[in-house]
Amino acid sequence: xxxxxxxxxxxxxxxxxxxxxxxxxxxxxxxxxxxxxxxxxxxxxxxxxxxxxxxxxxxxxxxxxxxxxxxxxxxxxxxxxxxxxxxxxxxxxxxxxxxxxxxxxxxxxxxxxxxxxxxxxxxxxxxxxxxxxxxxxxxxxxxxxxxxxxxxxxxxxxxxxxxxxxxxxxxxxxxxxxxxxxxxxxxxxxxxxxxxxxxxxxxxxxxxxxxxxxxxxxxxxxxxxxxxxxxxxxxxxxxxxxxxxxxxxxxxxxxxxxxxxxxxxxxxxxxxxxxxxxxxxxxxxxxxxxxxxxxxxxxxxxxxxxxxxxxxxxxxxxxxxxxxxxxxxxxxxxxxxxxxxxxxxxxxxxxxxxxxxxxxxxxxxxxxxxxxxxxxxxxxxxxxxxxxxxxxxxxxxxxxxxxxxxxxxxxxxxxxxxxxxxxxxxxxxxxxxxxxxxxxxxxxxxxxxxxxxxxxxxxxxxxxxxxxxxxxxxxxxxxxxxxxxxxxxxxxxxxxxxxx
Amino acid sequence: xxxxxxxxxxxxxxxxxxxxxxxxxxxxxxxxxxxxxxxxxxxxxxxxxxxxxxxxxxxxxxxxxxxxxxxxxxxxxxxxxxxxxxxxxxxxxxxxxxxxxxxxxxxxxxxxxxxxxxxxxxxxxxxxxxxxxxxxxxxxxxxxxxxxxxxxxxxxxxxxxxxxxxxxxxxxxxxxxxxxxxxxxxxxxxxxxxxxxxxxxxxxxxxxxxxxxxxxxxxxxxxxxxxxxxxxxxxxxxxxxxxxxxxxxxxxxxxxxxxxxxxxxxxxxxxxxxxxxxxxxxxxxxxxxxxxxxxxxxxxxxxxxxxxxxxxxxxxxxxxxxxxxxxxxxxxxxxxxxxxxxxxxxxxxxxxxxxxxxxxxxxxxxxxxx
Numbered sequence: 001x002x003x004x005x006x007x008x009x010x011x012x013x014x015x016x017x018x019x020x021x022x023x024x025x026x027x028x029x030x031x032x033x034x035x036x037x038x039x040x041x042x043x044x045x046x047x048x049x050x051x052x053x054x055x056x057x058x059x060x061x062x063x064x065x066x067x068x069x070x071x072x073x074x075x076x077x078x079x080x081x082x083x084x085x086x087x088x089x090x091x092x093x094x095x096x097x098x099x100x101x102x103x104x105x106x107x108x109x110x111x112x113x114x115x116x117x118x119x120x121x122x123x124x125x126x127x128x129x130x131x132x133x134x135x136x137x138x139x140x141x142x143x144x145x146x147x148x149x150x151x152x153x154x155x156x157x158x159x160x161x162x163x164x165x166x167x168x169x170x171x172x173x174x175x176x177x178x179x180x181x182x183x184x185x186x187x188x189x190x191x192x193x194x195x196x197x198x199x200x201x202x203x204x205x206x207x208x209x210x211x212x213x214x215x216x217x218x219x220x221x222x223x224x225x226x227x228x229x230x231x232x233x234x235x236x237x238x239x240x241x242x243x244x245x246x247x248x249x250x251x252x253x254x255x256x257x258x259x260x261x262x263x264x265x266x267x268x269x270x271x272x273x274x275x276x277x278x279x280x281x282x283x284x285x286x287x288x289x290x291x292x293x294x295x296x297x298x299x300x301x302x303x304x305x306x307x308x309x310x311x312x313x314x315x316x317x318x319x320x321x322x323x324x325x326x327x328x329x330x331x332x333x334x335x336x337x338x339x340x341x342x343x344x345x346x347x348x349x350x351x352x353x354x355x356x357x358x359x360x361x362x363x364x365x366x367x368x369x370x371x372x373x374x375x376x377x378x379x380x381x382x383x384x385x386x387x388x389x390x391x392x393x394x395x396x397x398x399x400x401x402x403x404x405x406x407x408x409x410x411x412x413x414x415x416x417x418x419x420x421x422x423x424x425x426x427x428x429x430x431x432x433x434x435x436x437x438x439x440x441x442x443x444x445x446x447x448x449x450x451x452x453x454x455x456x457x458x459x460x461x462x463x464x465x466x467x468x469x470x471x472x473x474x475x476x477x478x479x480x481x482x483x484x485x486x487x488x489x490x491x492x493x494x495x496x497x498x499x500x
Numbered sequence: 501x502x503x504x505x506x507x508x509x510x511x512x513x514x515x516x517x518x519x520x521x522x523x524x525x526x527x528x529x530x531x532x533x534x535x536x537x538x539x540x541x542x543x544x545x546x547x548x549x550x551x552x553x554x555x556x557x558x559x560x561x562x563x564x565x566x567x568x569x570x571x572x573x574x575x576x577x578x579x580x581x582x583x584x585x586x587x588x589x590x591x592x593x594x595x596x597x598x599x600x601x602x603x604x605x606x607x608x609x610x611x612x613x614x615x616x617x618x619x620x621x622x623x624x625x626x627x628x629x630x631x632x633x634x635x636x637x638x639x640x641x642x643x644x645x646x647x648x649x650x651x652x653x654x655x656x657x658x659x660x661x662x663x664x665x666x667x668x669x670x671x672x673x674x675x676x677x678x679x680x681x682x683x684x685x686x687x688x689x690x691x692x693x694x695x696x697x698x699x700x701x702x703x704x705x706x707x708x709x710x711x712x713x714x715x716x717x718x719x720x721x722x723x724x725x726x727x728x729x730x731x732x733x734x735x736x737x738x739x740x741x742x743x744x745x746x747x748x749x750x751x752x753x754x755x756x757x758x759x760x761x762x763x764x765x766x767x768x769x770x771x772x773x774x775x776x777x778x779x780x781x782x783x784x785x786x787x788x789x790x791x792x793x794x795x796x797x798x799x800x801x802x803x804x805x806x807x808x809x810x811x812x813x814x815x816x817x818x819x820x821x822x823x824x825x826x827x828x829x830x831x832x833x834x835x836x837x838x839x840x841x842x843x844x845x846x847x848x849x850x851x852x853x854x855x856x857x858x859x860x861x862x863x864x865x866x867x868x869x870x
Binding site: 150 | 617
């Protein structure tokens with residue numbers, strides 16, 4: 001029974017330990033798998049969002065520039081119509097009107113140019129043929145959109161329309177124009193994207209006409225010169241074709257381990273292409289920080305979980321061990337009780353025949369091993385039990401047995417007394433009990449002889465001491481039993497009411 | 501199991517659950533906060549090499565008006581210069597910056613900035629005469645020919661007109677003009693460029709000099725500086741001197757003619773902005789080995805410098821010339837004379853640059869990155 005309980009506990013502990021390890025391993029694996037899945041999904045999302053974001057932004061920028069150009073041409077047409085209706089008599093008046101129109105229409109650096117290429121602005125009149133390339137033409141037939149680089153690296157977007165028929169103070173005017181500093185346009189668009197992306201304007205040949213760097217790799221270089229070697233020849237050719245044919249497109253390339261994605265769209269009404277670039281690594285770096293923090297969170301969670309599992313498992317195991325021990329003790333106690341019950345005579349409370357057999361076997365084993373000890377066997381038999389049973393009933397007989405047992409136990413300790421038959425008791429005396437055996441038996445016999453007169457319980461006692469030549473306890477028992485029968489006869493002679 | 505044992509287990513479980521929950525919540529909250537303040541920043545800084553001091557100091561684009569307080573809130577000037585040419589467009593940008601800064605102070609500066617398509621002292625004289633009739637606060641002139649213009653300026657000053665000279669050419673010595681804002685060392689510029697050429701040619705060889713407009717002080721002074729320098733070396737010889745009248749095309753044809761006349765030409769000194777461009781085109785076309793030195797900052801010339809076709813260029817600080825011209829004109833208009841408020845002549849710098857400086861100069865002036 002005990003062995004079975006140990007196996008169950010061991011199995012339980014093993015199962016709990018393996019279970020805990022498996023759960024922990026699964027949690028760790030699942031966490032790392034989730035982290036990897038999240039990372040991959042984030043990369044995909046970054047690419048997808050970047051492309052979508054850039055396409056939208058490039059289109060928005062292109063429309064902004066288209067709108068700026070279109071509005072500027074419309075405003076110039078309105079301005080020219082206004083000037084035509086004015087009666088201007090001096091250069092001062094002309095300057096005042098130009099200034100007024102700039103303010104009213106929100107025009108930037110509005111200027112009129114006469115047939116001698118003299119440019120009239122709000123504050124200055126200057127000869128401008130060398131400064132504005134489009135003035136080298138004798139006359140303009142259509143709108144002009146040009147970008148010029150001025151000394152000091154200032155790039156100007158110039159929008160001009162012919163002004164046929166415009167005459168002021170006797171002079172014919174051939175063209176009017178407005179100018180925008182490209183930095184103004186770049187700043188205007190940069191405000192839209194809060195500096196998170198890079199914007200550049202390109203000519204169809206890929207020349208950067210805005211002067212703004214398109215990220216750290218392409219920078220201000222010719223677009224196609226910059227990406228040559230960064231993308232395949234096929235991709236390079238495709239993009240070149242897109243530029244030339246005025247098609248929109250997108251491109252992703254890697255440089256120094258960083259991914260850069262750009263989208264470009266043609267700007268309506270011009271030969272330009274608006275390109276917007278975002279460096280994915282910028283977003284990824286930020287997301288990576290968040291991911292790393294999340295991963296750290298997961299790691300902390302794992303550590304907490306592991307520690308918690310270990311602590312809880314330890315506590316549970318300790319508690320279970322304690323519980324098991326308590327149960328074991330209870331079972332042992334119960335077992336002992338059952339054993340005592342099995343070895344106890346239910347009527348008298350002393351040990352029974354079964355207990356005597358076990359004790360006999362134990363003593364025989366000792367004798368066999370040579371562990372000789374001082375030992376005596378006392379045999380007692382109740383006289384007249386049958387007579388009492390027959391004449392006074394079994395209850396009286398039982399009372400007689402209990403009286404006999406009580407009498408024996410007055411002289412011998414309870415633990416060494418056995419009831420080995422209906423009316424027969426045995427006491428095995430060792431130690432101090434052995435030493436005072438004669439005294440006890442003498443006194444017991446005196447009491448028995450007195451009981452004859454008082455018609456109380458009479459017990460015939462015989463005894464014997466373990467001798468060296470004895471092989472078994474039964475040898476001692478037989479000598480004591482014979483002596484008991486002799487005594488029984490003596491007692492009968494003394495007037496015991498009935499005998500055996 | 502004893503009742504106390506059960507309570508202890510429940511208590512421990514509760515404590516650990518709370519600890520785990522608190523720990524995870526704490527970290528999650530932190531992550532959440534950080535996500536909320538996701539800050540996408542610029543991922544790169546432009547990596548420019550430290551620009552050469554030579555190039556950076558050649559042109560000063562950073563100017564601020566001085567503390568002088570103008571007496572009026574509006575000024576009207578007239579400026580005329582030799583010829584319609586990008587060099588004076590660069591001067592104009594400096595003038596416009598000063599004009600803008602005055603406007604920021606509530607002072608309106610208007611002006612005319614005029615030149616003929618072809619350099620002509622007579623045309624300039626006519627323009628000045630016409631301008632004198634109008635009520636300009638100051639008249640400024642880049643002298644096309646000092647012999648013709650200087651007397652006219654004296655007359656104008658005598659008549660009460662406030663006159664100044666500016667940009668590249670001053671009037672003749674002794675002219676009554678109030679001040680000159682521009683290059684005061686044209687002779688030395690010509691001498692410096694030529695000295696560089698001579699050194700390059702190891703002080704021997706045949707040299708041609710291309711000048712701009714006959715009589716234009718700046719061009720003539722540079723040519724004089726060039727010829728005087730060459731004269732110092734016995735093994736050097738000037739084989740041709742030609743005037744391109746500030747025309748690239750003329751410079752080109754003149755150079756081709758010189759190279760045909762002197763196929764063994766060793767060097768060309770160019771005294772204005774158009775000379776080196778035309779000369780370089782011709783040298784390339786004829787596959788000549790002539791070494792070119794020249795003036796100014798023409799974009800095409802800078803490219804030739806970068807490619808090694810031009811050996812060196814003398815770059816003038818046009819921007820500063822323009823800025824100082826307007827600032828001085830305002831002071832002159834208020835009746836001030838040269839002295840503490842402004843010098844009688846400025847000392848605008850000229851910087852000789854070489855092939856190593858070309859790319860940076862192109863970027864500085866034209867935003868070009870090669």
